[in-house]
Every structure is written in C-alpha cells, then in structure tokens.
Amino acid sequence: DGGITQSPKYLFRKEGQNVTLSCEQNLNHDAMYWYRQDPGQGLRLIYYSQIVNDFQKGDIAEGYSVSREKKESFPLTVTSAQKNPTAFYLCASSEGATGPTYEQYFGPGTRLTVT
Amino acid sequence: GENVEQHPSTLSVQEGDSAVIKCTYSDSASNYFPWYKQELGKRPQLIIDIRSNVGEKKDQRIAVTLNKTAKHFSLHITETQPEDSAVYFCAAWPLNFGNEKLTFGTGTRLTIIP
Numbered sequence: 001d002g003g004i005t006q007s008p009k010y011l012f013r014k015e016g017q018n019v020t021l022s023c024e025q026n027l028n029h030d031a032m033y034w035y036r037q038d039p040g041q042g043l044r045l046i047y048y049s050q051i052v053n054d055f056q057k058g059d060i061a062e063g064y065s066v067s068r069e070k071k072e073s074f075p076l077t078v079t080s081a082q083k084n085p086t087a088f089y090l091c092a093s094s095e096g097a098t099g100p101t102y103e104q105y106f107g108p109g110t111r112l113t114v115t
Numbered sequence: 116g117e118n119v120e121q122h123p124s125t126l127s128v129q130e131g132d133s134a135v136i137k138c139t140y141s142d143s144a145s146n147y148f149p150w151y152k153q154e155l156g157k158r159p160q161l162i163i164d165i166r167s168n169v170g171e172k173k174d175q176r177i178a179v180t181l182n183k184t185a186k187h188f189s190l191h192i193t194e195t196q197p198e199d200s201a202v203y204f205c206a207a208w209p210l211n212f213g214n215e216k217l218t219f220g221t222g223t224r225l226t227i228i229p
Contacts, residue, residue: 042221043204090159104149104217
C-alpha cells in the first residue's frame with residue numbers, strides 16, 4: 001500500500017476555517033487527482049493535475065483550491081467557501097493519459113469533519 | 116462531459132453464485148473502462164480494466180464485457196466468495212482527448228451471504 005500517502009487520517013475543523021490536506025507520492029507519477037467520497041455518490045473529482053505547475057478543475061471544484069509546485073506533492077485546501085466540507089477525501093496518482101498504464105493509485109484518505 | 120450510471124446500488128448474492136454489475140456511459144469518445152474495488156475502510160484498488168478495442172476480458176473469476184454500440188459495460192464475478200464483499204466502482208475515460216480524467220459511477224455495494 002505504499003507509494004502514495006495522505007495526512008492526517010482524521011481532521012477536525014471549525015466552520016469558517018480553511019484547512020489543507022496533504023498528498024504525497026513517490027511513484028514518479030505525472031498525474032495526481034483529488035476526489036471526494038460521500039455515501040451513495042461515488043467518487044467525485046475535485047481537481048486534477050497532469051503535470052507540475054498545471055492543474056484543472058474537476059466536477060466539484062467550488063470552495064477548493066490546489067497547487068502543484070512539486071511532482072511529488074498535490075495539497076488540497078478546503079476553504080470556508082465550501083458549503084458542505086465534511087467528507088472523506090481521496091488523493092490518487094497515475095502515469096497519466098499517455099500511459100503506458102492508466103491505473104490510478106489511491107492514498108488511504110483523510111476524513112474531514114467540520115462543525 | 117461524461118456521465119456514468121451504475122446499477123444496482125446494492126447487491127446481495129449467496130456464496131458461490133455469480134454477481135453482475137452494470138454501467139452505462141454517455142460519451143462515445145470514452146475508450147478505457149476500469150473497475151475499482153473498495154473494501155471496508157480501505158482505499159479503492161483497480162481489479163480489471165478494458166479498452167474499447169476489446170469486447171471482453173477475463174481474469175480468473177472476474178470478467179468485464181463491453182458493448183460500444185450500446186455504451187454499456189458490465190462486471191461479472193463468478194463463484195463468489197466472502198472476500199468479494201466490497202463496494203465496486205466502474206469508470207470511463209476518454210483517453211487521447213483533452214478531457215483526460217476518469218468519471219466514476221456511484222458504486223455498488225456487494226454483499227456475499229455465507
């Protein structure tokens with residue numbers, strides 16, 4: 001299960017505070033992704049990055065921000081503008097659409113609770 | 116953008132029986148279809164995938180079929196075992212196009228009854 005890590009495993013914040021979730025990979029993957037997982041809604045893409053210093057919005061980017069300053073790291077900031085931030089957040093990485101494989105490797109996830 | 120629908124949302128089968136999970140996709144440009152398994156408390160992991168130039172792929176007790184015309188693909192698990200209990204996600208990806216991201220289905224919770 002090594003290769004992609006997320007920290008912390010559990011995170012608690014007060015409403016109105018920004019919080020940053022960490023994601024690191026040592027797989028030398030070009031592409032990295034952030035997903036949000038809610039019961040019954042599957043995996044919804046927040047942001048993705050295909051290369052360093054570049055990223056694109058996913059399907060539910062509002063209230064979130066990211067950076068990709070290093071190939072190994074793709075931190076996600078949940079801002080106070082996110083209306084319903086309590087969720088399980090999964091980071092993933094892959095070699096990208098250029099392959100030769102397309103498998104996404106997931107981190108263990110961070111469960112964020114905002115009260 | 117791509118839309119992936121997955122059915123059923125929950126499925127219970129007797130141990131030893133077969134299980135089938137079905138997905139449909141909307142974007143005809145999608146050409147890569149993976150299936151991920153997420154056991155309770157664990158991260159999703161790829162179990163099988165198929166490219167659009169192939170109609171069927173099998174790996175031991177797991178198989179995936181693809182009907183490009185109908186934009187439909189399915190996961191088949193035979194001789195189910197208790198360790199098959201998990202949530203399964205299908206996904207679609209239009210490789211080689213600008214929108215280079217996976218779109219996941221909403222998941223199927225499979226329970227194997229001993």
